[in-house]
Amino acid sequence: MSTEAPGVRTLQQWMMRVVTHHEGIESGLQAAAADGIQPAGGGSLEDIVLANDRQGSREQLQIYAYMYFARLIEVLEGEYPSLLFLLGEDRFAHIARSYLRDHPSSHYNLARLSAAFPDYIASLDHSDIDTAFAAALARVERAMEDILDEPAEAPITYEALATVPMERWAGARLRPIRAMRLLQLSHPVNPFMNALREESFAPVPSPREVAMCVHRHGFQVYRHELEIEQFQLLSELQGGARLGEAIESVALIPGADTAKLMTALAGWFESWMADDLFAAIDFD
Amino acid sequence: MSNRWNLPDLGLGIGLRSPHFGYVLDNEPTVDWFEIVSENFMDTQGRPLAVLDKITERYPVVMHGVGMSIGSTDPVDFDYLRRLKALADRIDTPWLGDHVCWTGVAGHNGHDLYPMPYNEESLAHMVERIRITQDFLERPLVLENPSTYLCFGSSTMAEEDFIAAMAEQADCALLLDVNNVYVTCRNHDLDPQRYLSAIPYDRVVQIHLAGHTDNGDHCIDTHDDYVCDAVWELYGQVVRGTGPVATLLEWDDNIPDFDVLLTEVGKARRFRKGLGGRKRLRNPRRREGGQRVH
Numbered sequence: 001m002s003t004e005a006p007g008v009r010t011l012q013q014w015m016m017r018v019v020t021h022h023e024g025i026e027s028g029l030q031a032a033a034a035d036g037i038q039p040a041g042g043g044s045l046e047d048i049v050l051a052n053d054r055q056g057s058r059e060q061l062q063i064y065a066y067m068y069f070a071r072l073i074e075v076l077e078g079e080y081p082s083l084l085f086l087l088g089e090d091r092f093a094h095i096a097r098s099y100l101r102d103h104p105s106s107h108y109n110l111a112r113l114s115a116a117f118p119d120y121i122a123s124l125d126h127s128d129i130d131t132a133f134a135a136a137l138a139r140v141e142r143a144m145e146d147i148l149d150e151p152a153e154a155p156i157t158y159e160a161l162a163t164v165p166m167e168r169w170a171g172a173r174l175r176p177i178r179a180m181r182l183l184q185l186s187h188p189v190n191p192f193m194n195a196l197r198e199e200s201f202a203p204v205p206s207p208r209e210v211a212m213c214v215h216r217h218g219f220q221v222y223r224h225e226l227e228i229e230q231f232q233l234l235s236e237l238q239g240g241a242r243l244g245e246a247i248e249s250v251a252l253i254p255g256a257d258t259a260k261l262m263t264a265l266a267g268w269f270e271s272w273m274a275d276d277l278f279a280a281i282d283f284d
Numbered sequence: 285m286s287n288r289w290n291l292p293d294l295g296l297g298i299g300l301r302s303p304h305f306g307y308v309l310d311n312e313p314t315v316d317w318f319e320i321v322s323e324n325f326m327d328t329q330g331r332p333l334a335v336l337d338k339i340t341e342r343y344p345v346v347m348h349g350v351g352m353s354i355g356s357t358d359p360v361d362f363d364y365l366r367r368l369k370a371l372a373d374r375i376d377t378p379w380l381g382d383h384v385c386w387t388g389v390a391g392h393n394g395h396d397l398y399p400m401p402y403n404e405e406s407l408a409h410m411v412e413r414i415r416i417t418q419d420f421l422e423r424p425l426v427l428e429n430p431s432t433y434l435c436f437g438s439s440t441m442a443e444e445d446f447i448a449a450m451a452e453q454a455d456c457a458l459l460l461d462v463n464n465v466y467v468t469c470r471n472h473d474l475d476p477q478r479y480l481s482a483i484p485y486d487r488v489v490q491i492h493l494a495g496h497t498d499n500g501d502h503c504i505d506t507h508d509d510y511v512c513d514a515v516w517e518l519y520g521q522v523v524r525g526t527g528p529v530a531t532l533l534e535w536d537d538n539i540p541d542f543d544v545l546l547t548e549v550g551k552a553r554r555f556r557k558g559l560g561g562r563k564r565l566r567n568p569r570r571r572e573g574g575q576r577v578h
Contacts, residue, residue, distance in 0.1 A: 005409035009357035011401055011438060012389040020394060041438055050435045052473055054501040060434035063502065068394055105393040108351030108364055109327045151329035179330075219331040 011039045014048070019064040022101040028065070072100055075110050076117065079145050082137045082193045083121070086204070087129065095124065111149065118142050133204050136185040140193070143181035143214040144221050150179035152219070155276035168283060170244030174237050175280040179216035182226075182235050184209065190225060217275055229253060229261060230268055234277075242284075286527050289424055289457060291379055291489045294344055294530035296549045296556075298542075301535070305335045307542045312342055315546060319532050322349035322380075326367045340375045346490070346530075347372055348381040348459070353393075354413050354427065355386035355400045365420050372421065379489060381426040381459050384410070384447055399432040402439040402446035407453070414454035426489055427451070428459035431467040431496075431505035443468065444482035451487045458483065460526075461492035462519045463511065467503040476518055485526045493519060493552065494534040508537035510548060520555040528559045 014037045021028030029045065032038075042048035049057035073096045077084050084092045099120050105113045122135035155177070164172060188210045195202035211231035214223045226234070229250045236246035247265070251258050272278065295316030300308070302324075307313070318339060325332050339345060351364065372380055385397040400406050418425050429447055441449075451458050460483060469476040495509030511519075511533070523529060533549040 005357050005405050007403075007438065008355075008401060008406045008409055009389065011436065012357055012386055012398070015398060016389050016392055016394060020392065039438065047437045050437050052435070057434075059501075063433040063504070064394075064396060064398065067396055071395060105388075105395060106391050108323055108353075108361070108387070108393060110323075110395060111327065147330075149328040149330045152334060216330075219334070 007040045010037060011048070013037050014039050014042075015061075015064070018061055020068050020100075020104065021065075022069075022097045025058060025061050025065050069097060069100070072105065072110075072113060073097070076114050079114055080117070080138055080141045082141060082189070082196055083134060085196050086134055086137060086192075091129070095121070111145065114142065114145075130204055132207065133187045133189075136187045136189050137192070139183055139185065140189050140212065140214060140223060143183060144223070147179040147181060147214060147216045147221060148219075150177070150216065153177050153179075153279040155273075156278050156281055158273065160281065161273075164281065170242065171284060172243045173240060173282045173284075174243060174278050175240075175282065176234065176238050176277050177215065177279045180234075180238070180277060181214045182231060182238065183212045183214065184231070185212060188225065190223060193223070213277075215275065215277060222275070229256065229264070233268070234272075286486070287457065287489050287529075288486055289379075289489065291424075291457070292530070293528040294346070294378065296552055297346070297530065297532040298545050298549055299532060299534040299536070300336075300339065300345070301539055302332065303539050304542050304545075305331075309335065309338055311542075313542060313546060315343070315549070317344040317346065317530065317532075319346045319348050319381075319534075322347040322368055322371060322382075323351045326371050336375060344378060345375050346379060346381065346532075347375070347377040348426075348428075350383065350395075350397065351387060351393075352382040352417070353385075353387040354382060354417060354425075355384065355398075355406070355410055356389055357386075357409065358389055358391065360413060360416055362420065365417065369421050372423070379426045379457065380421060380423055381428060381490065383428045383430050384450065385430045397430045399430060399434060399436070400446070401436040402441045402443055404440065407441075407446060407449055410450050411454040414450070414456050418454070418456065424455075424457045426457040426459045428461050428492065429464050429468070431461075431464040431471075431503075433471055433502060433504070435472055442474070442479075442482070444479045448482050448484055451484060456487075457489045458487045459490040459492060460488045460522060461494070462522060463492065463494040463496055463515050464505060466512075466515050466518060467496050467505050470498075470503045480518070480522060480525075485522075488522075488526050488529055491519065491522060491526075491529050491531045492534055493531065493549070494536075506537055507534045511551070516551065516555070519552065523555050523559060528556050531556070 014032050017032040017037060018025050018028035021031055039048050045057045049060055051057050073093050076096045099117060103116050118135055118138035121138045122131060124131045186207050186209060188205050188208055191205060192202045211226040211228055212223055213226050213234065232250045232253060233246050236249050250256060250261060297317035297319055298315050300318040300320050325336055383397050385399065387396060387398065388394050414425055465476050465479050469479055493511045494507045495511055497504045497506040531552050533545055535545055
């Protein structure tokens with residue numbers, strides 16, 4: 001449902017174009033003119049925005065333009081502290097401005113603003129930035145943000161597991177909590193992120209494919225590196241596979257040592273149970 | 285109770301912000317009520333909502349949003365309103381607030397409180413949107429006067445007259461942000477006495493207090509400092525006219541310890557002292573009808 005207010009609409013479109021242009025309000029004014037967005041009665045800028053004794057039309061518009069980028073870049077900085085540290089404030093702000101140009105916010109929820117930021121970072125072509133590492137950091141930090149808003153779920157208990165007859169385990173579906181993300185990354189990120197958290201410094205690591213689990217325990221967020229077999233198993237369970245199917249898929253990983261796998265399984269599940277990673281166990 | 289809706293005077297409240305979650309839960313400080321930014325709790329099922337559920341067991345909590353974009357010319361966002369209403373039902377908010385503004389257009393959200401042009405076209409537009417929204421939410425909207433940093437040439441009436449006419453025609457309630465009155469009047473060389481004289485006090489169900497940044501040639505509503513003396517003076521004037529009205533302190537940047545907020549909002553007590561529960565009158569200084577700015 002939309003009300004008819006064409007004069008208001010044109011004025012709003014004009015102002016939005018002007019104050020959100022990533023190259024500033026002069027470029028915004030030119031863009032609005034080029035697109036034929038001309039508020040009624042606005043022969044000149046001073047007709048649209050009235051100057052006063054202290055501030056001209058441009059200065060008044062500039063307040064909103066400044067706040068637009070300051071506010072949204074601050075949101076991104078808050079969500080990607082490791083990436084901010086890696087890039088430095090100026091470079092981060094420059095990239096964030098470009099991102100906002102290409103991905104303007106369309107939702108009232110600011111938490112959605114940077115959903116595409118990790119992919120955007122990965123697409124950058126900067127010779128002086130290790131974009132693959134930067135994108136890896138961004139993906140982990142995005143996952144850490146995402147799971148904050150997932151529901152708190154009561155974990156399944158050892159007592160509940162103990163009631164499951166042995167013969168039903170292969171067909172059981174262990175559902176991980178929703179506040180868990182599994183990631184495959186080009187670089188190990190934990191040493192860098194941990195050092196930053198301790199106000200220390202770690203160098204950019206050499207590329208090495210790693211798997212990670214980012215999850216919430218209570219309302220605390222944790223990130224662990226996983227062995228590839230652990231990653232495969234949790235991915236299958238997250239996708240809804242039965243436990244037997246999930247274990248079989250791990251055994252099919254090239255080079256998998258089945259005997260070692262069977263020995264390790266109990267320890268893995270014990271650790272995951274301690275982390276409250278499972279919310280339900282279902283049977284067909 | 286002396287407003288049109290018999291909405292209660294909740295006393296002195298504080299804007300609930302995440303740095304104080306732990307303190308409030310652990311200490312249950314003596315504060316009459318809290319206000320939340322609605323959007324910070326609408327799309328999460330994580331810690332903020334869990335904290336909110338606990339706090340609503342102990343305190344009245346009012347929802348005050350920044351994302352309704354009631355003045356936008358985009359279609360009404362019913363998905364937003366559904367989520368807003370669900371949260372309102374969940375915490376049983378005494379009322380729902382937002383701002384006389386727009387936050388985006390053509391699908392682009394600027395996440396700012398952009399000013400409306402104040403003219404007949406925008407008034408009719410706003411009134412229709414408020415009616416639609418109030419019908420959907422099944423409760424009166426409480427709309428706040430914004431801080432503004434520019435004046436549109438297409439405005440034909442003063443902001444305060446626009447707001448008074450809007451409230452009358454849409455039959456909505458008002459949140460009078462005294463700091464915003466001060467900031468807007470400073471920025472546009474307006475007389476705060478004239479501004480306040482236009483406000484229909486019997487529609488004011490809540491008052492906001494906050495600090496701002498004075499940049500010399502303009503002020504910004506930054507909510508990062510103590511309430512200035514001039515705003516306290518205006519507040520005293522307002523409550524003498526309105527009678528006791530739910531009053532809230534906002535502090536959103538450089539957030540201090542909770543005790544500092546308690547002390548600051550406590551200053552409002554001396555202005556409310558002696559007001560008792562007397563019935564408020566229509567703003568005696570209020571003139572009816574709009575007035576052209578230029």
